[in-house]
Amino acid sequence: MRPSSSNVEGEHEPLNVWLFNPYGTIPGEPWRPYRFTLLARALIARGHRVTWWTSSFSHHSKKQRCTGWTDVAVADSFTVRLVPTPSYSSHTGLPRVWRDIVFARRASKRATSEEAPSLVVSAENPIALGWAGPRVARFHGVPYVCDVFDLWPELFRMLLPPSLRRFDRYLFAPLYASRRRTWGDAAGIVSLCDSYLAAAIRETARVDL
Numbered sequence: 001m002r003p004s005s006s007n008v009e010g011e012h013e014p015l016n017v018w019l020f021n022p023y024g025t026i027p028g029e030p031w032r033p034y035r036f037t038l039l040a041r042a043l044i045a046r047g048h049r050v051t052w053w054t055s056s057f058s059h060h061s062k063k064q065r066c067t068g069w070t071d072v073a074v075a076d077s078f079t080v081r082l083v084p085t086p087s088y089s090s091h092t093g094l095p096r097v098w099r100d101i102v103f104a105r106r107a108s109k110r111a112t113s114e115e116a117p118s119l120v121v122s123a124e125n126p127i128a129l130g131w132a133g134p135r136v137a138r139f140h141g142v143p144y145v146c147d148v149f150d151l152w153p154e155l156f157r158m159l160l161p162p163s164l165r166r167f168d169r170y171l172f173a174p175l176y177a178s179r180r181r182t183w184g185d186a187a188g189i190v191s192l193c194d195s196y197l198a199a200a201i202r203e204t205a206r207v208d209l
Contacts, residue, residue: 015118020133022055104132116140123147143187
């Protein structure tokens, strides 16, 4: 992380934190607060600024939230940036992956044209080519923290016929390799649950950090 100045009372310079996650409910929607909302609130309570880059299409309601790029001002230091993406009707399948790819490409293209953040926290499907959060962090020369919120391509394994599931490591080898790179380049890894974190630790142990 970039060095930050501190005063005699030990207070640090506020950070500009970008969150990348095309999933989850945003403030104002009729669901309980999503974990990225809680993270954002914790950061702004400590004096930092937060921009959460997420999808215009809601995974929960399967509806579009807006048309085109839209910024939602949640608080003085908390903005939800809605990235225009296509929709899908099923939790599984290629349309969902395509939505994530479009999100990664559009978000990274815009984010690399803006002033650098201090830190990137990325919770994206690592199968979606583009990997917005890591790509943006590399471009701006800032660290990123990878948040493991689901295990891909293990989810794809469940869609295979039982006779082929034992070959999933071979069938999805490029996807597993892509994920190892995404996790291995992170300055830190957090996770939705202990089992996901354990998987990330096993994978990154195979990466030359």
